[in-house]
Amino acid sequence: MALLGTAPRFWWREPGLASRALAAPSLAYGWVARRNLERGARVRVPLPVLCVGNWTVGGGGKTPTAQALGRAALAIGHRPGFLSRGHGGAARSPLLVDPSQHGADLVGDEPLLLAGVAPTAIAPDRAKGAELLRQAGCDLIIMDDGFQSARLHVDVALLVADARRGLGNGHVLPAGPLRAPLGSQLAHADAALLIGEGAPGEALAHQLRDSGLPLYRATLGFPNAGDFAGRRVLAFAGIADPEKFYASLKAAGAEIVATRSFPDHHMFKPDDARELLAEADSLGLDLVTTAKDRARFQGRQDGPMRGLNRLARVLDVEVRWSEAETAEALLRQALARFSAR
Missing domain, CATH: 3.40.50 (Rossmann fold)
Known part of the structure; x- marks a missing residue:
């Protein structure tokens, strides 16, 4: 059964009863999306x-x-700049992302990753976000x-x-x-x-x-894949396709003993951290996640979040x-x- 907030499995299979049952709303959504593009x-x-x-x-x-x-x-x-809507964040006004000051709860997880490369603006109004980047010298x-x-x-x-x-x-x-x-x-x-x-x-x-x-x-590509070769791990992720992450970690040579999947863009809570830390400790496992997930709890020091920050490691990824x-x-x-x- 799919997690709440994740894509239904039938989306990734041959068309069947489930997709046929949704033909009418799909047709309506497609009409609106087509009109918007045009x-x-x-x-x-x-x-x-x-x-x-x-x-x-x-x-x-x-x-x-x-x-x-x-x-x-x-x-x-x-001098590139990134422009994002800031999905998952609470900010409703155009904002230049400052990773030292802003968390994923305000700006979203992906903008924090992008800001590690170049100036990043989030804005529901894309034109206003573009103006912020222009003013920043991009x-x-x-x-x-x-x-x-x-x-x-x-x-x-x-x-x-x-x-x-x-x-x-x-x-x-x-x-x-x-x-x-x-x-x-x-x-x-x-x-x-x-x-x-x-x-x-x-x-x-x-x-x-x-x-x-x-x-x-x-x-x-996974620049730090060698760090996980032979390691026994508990892999956890709240992304659109967690199985892809688990497969990549396994290909890096890790022994995946346990996994925990969360909905995409999941904001980790102290109870999540407590359970992850307890399971990893009881089984003697390393905690490993994605950079996108790490961005959602980076710097959190409330209760067990401190331990998750200290112990969770990231499998880095890059496009080649x-x-x-x-x-x-x-x-x-x-x-x-x-x-x-």
Whole structure:
């Protein structure tokens, strides 16, 4: 049974009774999403914008891709800034993220990760967030998500998919994981990135070849994988696809004795920490989680949260382009299109 707040398992299987039962609301949602993509306001801002989005709900590798593009922009002499809605955070006004002052409860978990690379603004109103980045001295915006909302004009839209899951059953929410009808997304995307390997990803690659949309490829790398080889661990995660994290940790050589999965963007509470610490201690296990999860309890010192901060280790992840020039090519395409506006 799926956890509350996680994607239903039938989304990632062949279409069946569950998806057919949701055909009517899926059709309605798809109509609205298509109309939004076709008629969205798309405010123009005075900086180049490269949007990194997902075809589906969660777990595609969007944020690591945005981080990789930010590092590539820095490497070629630009001053990138990240723009995010700040999902999961309480902030309702535009804000420049300061990891030393702000927690995930205010700004969300992903902006804290992005802020470790370059200036990051969160804002429900994307144009106001873009203005914050301009005032901060940025000369290029990398927008983490926001493709389907169509509130900001983008110079290049890159859509990311995990090859292990592809587009799932191919249906639109709530019958499947697609955030808008595939044809509408293809019409407004400029390129696609497929991360990893898997038959669902190859099926998507075939569709993309037929559409003519440029397809890039990458894998996920784990810079500190050697730290976990041979270690007996309790792995825990509150992300869209925790099984992907567990598989990566196992591939790093860890012996996963126990796992604890939480809903995506789960804000850890003292009771969660107490239970994790007690189970790890009783079984003699190392606690291991993701950077995104760590961001949600980083610095917390209330009761057992102090122990979780001290003992939980992170398996680091990074996007590794199959062709080294991919990131620079995408960035230069965004810059060229901005210059030609």
